Amino acid sequence: MNSEDKISLVIDGIRTEVEPGATIMDAADQVGVHIPRLCYHPELSILGACRICIVELEKREQLVASCSYPAEEDMVVKTSSPELRRHRRDIVELILDNHPKDCQTCVRDGNCELQDSAYSLGVRERLFEGERKQYPEDNSSPSIHREPDKCILCGRCVRVCDEVQGVTNLWQQNRGFESVAAPAHNADIMESVCIHCGQCVNVCPTASIVENNVTDEVFEAIADPDLHVVVQTAPSIRAALGEGFGYDPGTPVAGKMVTALKMMGFDAVFDTDLGADLTIIEEADEFLNRFEAGEKLPLITSCSPGWVSFLETFYPELIPNASTCKSPMSMLSSLTKSYYAEQAGIAPENIYSVAAMPCTAKKYEAARPEHETPWGAPYTDAVLTTRELIWMCKCMGVDFRNLPDSQFDRPLGTASGGGDIFGTTGGVTEAALRTAYERFTGETLTNVDFMEVRGVQGLREATIELDGHNVNIGVANGLQNAKELFERLLSGEKEYHMLEIMACPGGCVGGGGQPYPPEDTFALDPELVKKRAQALYTIDSSKQLRKSHENPDIKELYSYYLGEPNSERAHKLLHTSYKPSERQGIK
Amino acid sequence: MGSGGLVVMDQEDCMVSIARYFLEFVQHESCGKCTFCRLGTKHMLESLNHITRGEGTMEDLNRLETLAEDVKFGSLCNLGRTAPNPVLTTLRYFRDEYLAHIEEGRCPAGVCGDLIRYHVDLKKCNNPCIGCISLCSIHRPRCAFASSMELCNACLERCPSDAIKVRRDGKKEIIQEKCTKCDECRKACNANFGAVVKISPPAELEYSIKQ
Numbered sequence: 001m002n003s004e005d006k007i008s009l010v011i012d013g014i015r016t017e018v019e020p021g022a023t024i025m026d027a028a029d030q031v032g033v034h035i036p037r038l039c040y041h042p043e044l045s046i047l048g049a050c051r052i053c054i055v056e057l058e059k060r061e062q063l064v065a066s067c068s069y070p071a072e073e074d075m076v077v078k079t080s081s082p083e084l085r086r087h088r089r090d091i092v093e094l095i096l097d098n099h100p101k102d103c104q105t106c107v108r109d110g111n112c113e114l115q116d117s118a119y120s121l122g123v124r125e126r127l128f129e130g131e132r133k134q135y136p137e138d139n140s141s142p143s144i145h146r147e148p149d150k151c152i153l154c155g156r157c158v159r160v161c162d163e164v165q166g167v168t169n170l171w172q173q174n175r176g177f178e179s180v181a182a183p184a185h186n187a188d189i190m191e192s193v194c195i196h197c198g199q200c201v202n203v204c205p206t207a208s209i210v211e212n213n214v215t216d217e218v219f220e221a222i223a224d225p226d227l228h229v230v231v232q233t234a235p236s237i238r239a240a241l242g243e244g245f246g247y248d249p250g251t252p253v254a255g256k257m258v259t260a261l262k263m264m265g266f267d268a269v270f271d272t273d274l275g276a277d278l279t280i281i282e283e284a285d286e287f288l289n290r291f292e293a294g295e296k297l298p299l300i301t302s303c304s305p306g307w308v309s310f311l312e313t314f315y316p317e318l319i320p321n322a323s324t325c326k327s328p329m330s331m332l333s334s335l336t337k338s339y340y341a342e343q344a345g346i347a348p349e350n351i352y353s354v355a356a357m358p359c360t361a362k363k364y365e366a367a368r369p370e371h372e373t374p375w376g377a378p379y380t381d382a383v384l385t386t387r388e389l390i391w392m393c394k395c396m397g398v399d400f401r402n403l404p405d406s407q408f409d410r411p412l413g414t415a416s417g418g419g420d421i422f423g424t425t426g427g428v429t430e431a432a433l434r435t436a437y438e439r440f441t442g443e444t445l446t447n448v449d450f451m452e453v454r455g456v457q458g459l460r461e462a463t464i465e466l467d468g469h470n471v472n473i474g475v476a477n478g479l480q481n482a483k484e485l486f487e488r489l490l491s492g493e494k495e496y497h498m499l500e501i502m503a504c505p506g507g508c509v510g511g512g513g514q515p516y517p518p519e520d521t522f523a524l525d526p527e528l529v530k531k532r533a534q535a536l537y538t539i540d541s542s543k544q545l546r547k548s549h550e551n552p553d554i555k556e557l558y559s560y561y562l563g564e565p566n567s568e569r570a571h572k573l574l575h576t577s578y579k580p581s582e583r584q585g586i587k
Numbered sequence: 588m589g590s591g592g593l594v595v596m597d598q599e600d601c602m603v604s605i606a607r608y609f610l611e612f613v614q615h616e617s618c619g620k621c622t623f624c625r626l627g628t629k630h631m632l633e634s635l636n637h638i639t640r641g642e643g644t645m646e647d648l649n650r651l652e653t654l655a656e657d658v659k660f661g662s663l664c665n666l667g668r669t670a671p672n673p674v675l676t677t678l679r680y681f682r683d684e685y686l687a688h689i690e691e692g693r694c695p696a697g698v699c700g701d702l703i704r705y706h707v708d709l710k711k712c713n714n715p716c717i718g719c720i721s722l723c724s725i726h727r728p729r730c731a732f733a734s735s736m737e738l739c740n741a742c743l744e745r746c747p748s749d750a751i752k753v754r755r756d757g758k759k760e761i762i763q764e765k766c767t768k769c770d771e772c773r774k775a776c777n778a779n780f781g782a783v784v785k786i787s788p789p790a791e792l793e794y795s796i797k798q
């Protein structure tokens with residue numbers, strides 16, 4: 001576009017040019033003026049609700065919200081003045097005065113956008129104290145915990161649930177002072193169509209929506225001398241955990257993480273990536289069987305529990321297509337309380353199995369009745385998000401940055417590069433292809449990098465040739481994109497053989513349990529997600545062992561314990577089933 | 588009054604009460620989306636509540652003015668932008684009324700219930716002295732004087748809360764604890780005698796404002 005089409009305007013005395021359609025805020029960002037903002041989120045639609053971003057325009061009495069007001073030719077904008085600062089200060093104070101005075105005991109203390117705004121906009125005294133809204137907390141879900149009293153009505157959760165996830169579970173309920181963001185009819189999360197993905201947690205600026213915190217239970221289990229406490233860590237955690245300790249996004253910290261977990265008192269540290277390898281082997285086998293028989297295609301991956309809930313709630317007709325493989329976490333937990341217990345000579349009832357996951361939906365998955373042991377306990381006793389793990393490290397005084405590296409414990413600690421890349425969108429497909437290729441053709445795959453399926457775009461398609469057969473693959477992350485894929489599939493517009501669905505944007509690296517982003521980035525930031533994903537690809541390419549089926553620990557596992565992929569024992573321990581949800585959602 | 592409508596009022600209308608009324612209306616109308624309208628108008632209403640209840644301070648007045656400007660200039664839609672107008676206009680033209688409420692505990696129009704007291708002016712209460720009748724225990728049934736008396740009970744009959752008692756001398760008196768300030772007695776008496784008056788501030792008799 002040449003400069004004639006551009007819009008030229010003046011921000012605080014600086015003339016600048018922007019593309020048509022840009023807002024005043026975009027223009028200000030461009031000249032290095034950071035207008036304060038709360039409800040604005042770069043990846044979501046514009047709401048213009050909080051009004052913190054108001055600016056003055058020359059020759060106009062009314063102030064305008066810069067996040068939503070389009071830049072106009074020769075506009076003269078003032079982003080700061082005593083009046084503007086007072087208005088902004090008053091907004092934050094109005095919000096604070098309708099907010100519990102809880103900062104010191106709040107999970108987001110020190111990591112809260114409302115606190116930050118109050119500090120930076122200079123709220124130093126309370127002028128407007130009065131009535132506060134009061135709503136009961138919502139503890140119904142194993143994943144999501146809501147404290148509506150802390151809701152500041154920024155509408156980010158509403159928008160992410162609708163625009164990114166296509167679930168549209170949250171909305172502004174009631175009117176005026178009574179307003180609150182909640183599921184329809186102010187229902188509890190468990191009565192709603194929520195799929196527990198936790199994206200609302202990621203974008204909420206306050207502690208109004210957070211994960212259901214289980215750190216106390218885990219601390220207790222560690223302290224219990226009768227329990228053998230085992231922890232497993234998901235692929236994408238090692239790419240994000242460092243952010244909690246000041247590392248740049250995308251710094252892999254697997255070695256330090258293992259050391260930290262051992263210091264914290266976990267008796268064994270296993271690698272979920274091995275579970276991912278196992279998933280690949282079982283799933284590749286399942287795929288090849290279906291592919292040869294030409295039935296129940298496309299095979300749809302089932303490792304993302306948010307997606308599984310979405311399937312059961314919104315697309316029950318696709319349940320037969322979903323892979324029956326448990327997720328890597330659940331596979332590893334099953335093996336911990338069977339294979340590992342047997343090998344280590346520990347009664348499985350005395351094993352407490354913790355999973356550190358980038359995901360809130362994993363908490364829901366762990367609590368599903370299908371994942372219960374024959375003696376009634378869950379296979380996965382507790383799921384911690386990356387955030388909870390960071391906090392536990394800090395709470396226990398682990399000096400993370402100065403830790404040496406350690407190795408995962410055997411027999412469930414070796415993983416191939418295929419297992420590592422499970423944590424990013426496209427990774428499951430790529431790992432599956434590495435294994436399926438060799439299984440199908442009987443040849444050795446020399447170039448294991450399937451660049452066709454990499455990337456962070458929400459929706460990707462690729463056709464891979466397997467021994468003269470074309471395999472059509474669809475990859476979606478973020479359920480709004482998955483919806484589009486299903487529309488293509490169900491309308492018959494496109495034929496697929498395999499679909500990889502991950503509920504969260506970018507895959508697990510952008511999961512609902514990942515750290516609140518460091519400064520200069522934001523939740524859902526494609527750049528942030530890309531950096532974390534890159535860390536996984538780097539781990540993968542630095543390994544000799546790239547293919548899941550070559551993993552020596554897994555070979556051992558099959559030869560001593562499971563037999564063949566899809567054997568009876570494998571089926572009992574590694575596969576699961578799905579059923580339509582009682583709460584059917586409207587697509 | 589914000590909506591562009593015109594409302595005609597006289598001295599019997601309290602400007603602070605009127606502003607309060609409009610802001611209460613806004614509470615029902617606000618959709619709740621933007622901060623200023625959702626929370627700003629709520630706090631303005633709270634300040635006005637303080638003032639009309641006689642609990643107002645100069646701080647309330649300041650925050651009312653501050654928020655009125657915030658809400659007017661910063662709100663998202665015209666509901667919020669015009670919501671503070673009744674406050675801003677009354678503050679501009681009737682600031683003395685606000686000050687009377689805050690500084691003297693007085694409602695000049697005699698509207699704000701917490702700032703007024705109903706009182707029977709004994710000089711005007713039309714009942715003659717019936718002290719003898721109330722004292723005489725012997726002859727009452729046959730006393731020609733007593734049976735010829737026509738006592739006025741207009742206020743007493745109209746009072747819904749049993750707050751008016753007959754004094755020994757036949758005149759009426761209002762039991763303050765029971766009075767709900769419904770204005771019925773005053774209306775009943777006003778037509779003929781105008782003996783019931785509102786006093787603001789309630790403690791002081793000198794400030795009789797209206798008959």
Ligand code: SF4
Nearest residue numbers: 103106109112206207
């Ligand atoms: S959400 Fe933020 S402002 Fe609210 S109590 Fe927690 S830390 Fe404080």
Ligand code: SF4
Nearest residue numbers: 161194195197198200
């Ligand atoms: S967890 Fe996901 S589905 Fe549930 S309300 Fe939040 S964004 Fe929506």
Ligand code: SF4
Nearest residue numbers: 151152154155157204
């Ligand atoms: S719950 Fe959080 S994200 Fe949702 S509207 Fe309230 S403050 Fe915003």
Ligand code: FES
Nearest residue numbers: 039048050051067
């Ligand atoms: S950031 Fe512009 S109105 Fe909230």
